[in-house]
Amino acid sequence: MVHTDAWWRDAVIYQVYPRSFADSDGDGMGDLPGITGRLPHLKELGVDAVWLSPFYPSPQHDAGYDVADYRGVDPLFGELGDADKLIAEAHGLGLKVIVDLVPNHTSNEHEWFRAALAAGPGSPERERYIFRDGTGGEPPNSWQSVFGGSAWERTPDGQWYLHLFDVSQPDLNWDNPEVRAEFLDILRFWLDRGVDGFRVDVAHGLVKEASLADWTQPSQILGGIDPAGPPPPMWDQEGVHEIYRSWRQVLDEYPGGRVLVAEAWVAPADRLARYVRPDEMHQAFNFPYLEAPWEPSALRAVIDESLEVNNTVGATTTWVLSNHDVVRHATRLGYPVGTPRMHGVGAEDPQPDTALGLRRARAATLLMLALPGSAYLYQGEELGLPEHTTMADEFREDPAWERSGHAERGRDGCRVPLPWEADAPSYGFGPTDSSWLPQPATWAEYALDRQQGVAGSTWELYRTALGLRREHGLGRGSVTWQDGSFAFRNGDLLVLTNFTAEPVELPAGARVLLSSEPLDGDGRVPADVTVWAHL
Template identity: 75%
Template structure:
């Protein structure tokens, strides 16, 4: 079986993983120094969020140069060393590609600003004349505010995100050729694949039809019974990815494309992983599913069926750099919408309940067939930093909404390695680009190593058993269970998650292989997942 069909891939957010020089920002040499952690954890590959030159208007997702490394992260030679060092440890490396937009500091956009309306330079981006004294249409930014900015000459440019992230025009052949060359640049340096940012957004509906929402959601799901938003999940994106797939297939070693596509329903998402397109697509419907047996059973069944219809694996995920860490998110009221961050003035999640559910959710996810992604620090049980001082915030969402949406900084705080070291071992100094909460000291890696029952030990055991029992290569066979219980067989392993408040019993003769919390005999308490082998 191809490696990516059942791989567990670890996301590194470079500025928050490990700081080698004490400036408070993580870097590529810092990552190299911590690769042993990933080997010992037992993951198969690493995905790196952007490390390219950038003015950092959106933490590096505003790329000024796709073929170099920003000095805050190191040099291009450090990227080469990271790739080779990871490969020496048997770890594959996936890098982030940001094709929906560039930075406003990119040489192309600077040339567009200096050029006239209707020029070749402006055609690389989405420039339009306004209407009735205002912008070309009613679109709003994902980060809040208008999606259009006007230039002194009167024209407007589109930015579905920050004003420093102008959208590219993917109808332009130069844009397509440029990104095909960028793919080859990094493939030639040895990367094993690309996570494609906003993969569902490159192509816009040709007429740029109005879409009236005060803050644009990333999802492609339209209003009840209505059309899909004109900026998301347009059929034209698939031609782009078919061309990219041919490029990757021309390289040895099974290089892969991973879609960040907030697309529903599952059948629309599956179109991105047809045999001649991408290899994986994050299952965000699973990430957002309510903590109930009915919701979990439904999304798992629907996802597996949709992926199987196109011969693809399902790619499971619970946390990343854009959402509240699931150790905090799962403590929010069941069924409530997922907020974009939690601030000090918001109701605070129950840390004990959140971690209990997060551990159960992780064991459920890692028991499912397909691939899975782990976000840095979740193996330590890190919660969201929910009391981050407002003056420390850097997410453009915070500024563009006037503080109405606190944004994503809370899940991006540098992670703790050593409880009694400066910045909890993040770097050699006390500096940390976002302040770390005191609880990170209690959850530091060195406090959990070799400790039975620690969240780190749970992840290590789960990843080992997942490999030993071939769970990523298996299949789900549902087992009859009470309404508030999810139970299925995957190969020789029975997986049971109890979403209820009371306990539920394992079958007679079951041997517990692993449980998210201690179990007594065959009784499984609420908010607990058990892997068991039947006698």
């Protein structure tokens, strides 16, 4: 059954990266009480829900995506009672709460994995993971970690375990009934505590092709699947859909429209749409849209295909421009169109045009928020935050930096703690100067208190856009393309983006409601600007 009135179909959901949002105790690490204290900011901004990246007990080898206990809170972030309070405070403000779930792998410090190492080959404990014998001292196959290097690690007794990510993240065996039962229980644990849904990490990776056949194609961080190549044996296997159908049954037992959101780097688009069929997940991030170049034909093609394939399964499209795994779009768009995708930016790398990047980012955001469906915002983008592109390498913590042999800078640059107050210690991130990643000196100009109430600021642009989006029902609307330029109608609004170097005219009688930058003196739309106008 397709729930056409469900809240998530047009929701704007704000991603909080807990360690970098707000620090309540001054230790330099964001925490759950800090998030709770800043929830009024999200209410004022106008979002509908908050998604929290992992806060579970973890050795933090991959910033919490190496989970040691799925039913607790890491002391870095607080305690279980703090999670309960956050959920209650959010609900009191009318905000939904989505939490991260990491089912592809656990931490190597999870009690299950410690038991597997202790029990030895052939034991039931090892059947919860993917252990195999090698050949002649070599790994069982040629698979590579997406962080670089082999995807296999040898244990002292000679067996190997699979880790598609860091060596500290052993992959679970989803053919094992114990694993399936455990995660159904984990879902219920958090649903019973009031969470409104789960963002599912590496949703396309749980099931591996049974033979574990060799795979020699190159892997890259969040590289997705090449639709022109052979199907990889570790991604997008048919068996994942059975898992999500069983999860959906659990969520449907609870009131209030609880949701499952797929992080699935899957192509082509019709393969991704299979994850959001009526009896599976509710949403899947639109990564082809995130990766599309700032070029009108490419963007229109992604928009059209996304809307078409999702419509075939009765799902809405979930748009996104930035998250904790990619270079922030205010920086990406500051490079020449066609620049190859980057996995982090360092001080020695070519630097972006910061002003151009922000100009295009504001235009891209207005374009995205005018599209029908749901949209995700990444913390700090409402401030216009760029990537920290000059961070000294000594501060990098992303495992991709070391495992790639320093070939990839990694994702730390988009994870730098937020600036709330220009003149406060750590720019208001916490009560002290401590910050787990260094904040650049330019952070003061992006601070929230420098933007609230300031006409034309990026924060005010976002706040106004979210209000108009709700007022005009854009998330429940449709796209009707207009002739002659990159423009479409959605309900009673005309949305126009100028990708050309020259200003373009608005249609006669158009009344501008919002523009990502001021129009020129003749009322025309300048380059790299998006306008919402009423006709």
